[in-house]
Amino acid sequence: MVNRATDTPGMLLEPPSGGAFRFDPGALCLELLTTGGPGSLAGYEVLHDPAALLRWVAASRLPGDLRPSVDDAGVAAARTLRNALWGMAAATAHGDDMDPADVSVVNTAAAAPALVPRIGPDGSRQWSPGATAGQLLSTVARDAVDLFTGPYAHRVRECGSHDCRLVFVDTSRPGRRRWCAMERCGNRSKVRAHRARHSEQER
Template identity: 50%
Template sequence: MTETAAGLILHTREGVAYRFDPGALCLELLPTGGPEAPGGYEVMRTPADLAAWAGRSRLRVDPALVEVGPGDVERARALRDALWRIASAHARPATDVPAPQPASGPSARSEMSAGGGAGADVEIVNALAAMPSLAPRIEPGGGFGWGGPITGTRVLASVARDAVELFTGPAADRVRECAAHNCRLIFVDTSRPGRRRWCAMEHCGNRHKVRAHRGRA
């Protein structure tokens, strides 16, 4: 698997490369591996892996500037695994997505969160979200940059804060799981009609179209 700042490029077992944009920083961490990852692979093994991911993510941090401590990789994997479970509890298979309706009320949101957002997983997210995160700044030339030390812990704190915003905000009702039966990738449906079904149209969506065409033939 390789990644880009515009989304993830996943190399499948069939050797097909495609672009997958999950729509949120915290969800970009999920395809690095973990118990819920399709194929059961692991990308986050070394400090260099965490620094490289930070550079390819929406954070667009220079990997050479990321100071990764001894425990940061373990914390990254713990955060990712917790986010897998929380996101899976929020997500519905895209095949079950109804027509767009007004946002669910607080009681419905609470029930969904209680299904996979309680206990140790939420504690992991909250503990990291409480730590100092990356500090954005305007560079001398007018561009965007990060101020202060760029540490692995600050990177993970930024990811955790993004997760808090996602799962407690209006977009929580648009967290989806790819509709393909053998794909568990999770994304935020940012489309206006709220009917996105696939991790990527050029991959799972296209394979569905091919199967449907063969079925009609």
């Protein structure tokens, strides 16, 4: 499950194992990866119906009160795009070539009309009414095109923890981010290192 607090960056992830934590992957397209994925990631699947996709939209970095018209076909298309993004992100993080099939899925989604932004009566950024699932997924896919062909493509990384597969783009100035979140995998690494040092000293 994902959720976003309005005054805190990142998405609040609530894995089945417990221990909610906040995770900012640094890009809209990578936020979609928090909803599950192919293979062993299927156990984290949350996109079961249109309502679930709308909850992800509300939790994502998309600004404004976006409520696209979504049906079961749109949910299936979102899962297909997400799985392709997983393949591309993992390949990039490990320095491998992207699967042309995954690239084709993203390019096809990006070719559709995207969400149309507008300035609301109060001066805020809003979305034109009548948004569709296709427009939503096109916007996500175009964000992926920007990421994987842009200056931060070499900073797409997988969490440094051996048991975490979350992917993020390191947008920090020094470019030294290692963990999905310090409050989760970063702290766990510190605890393991601390225990290892004490164990070595006791020998």
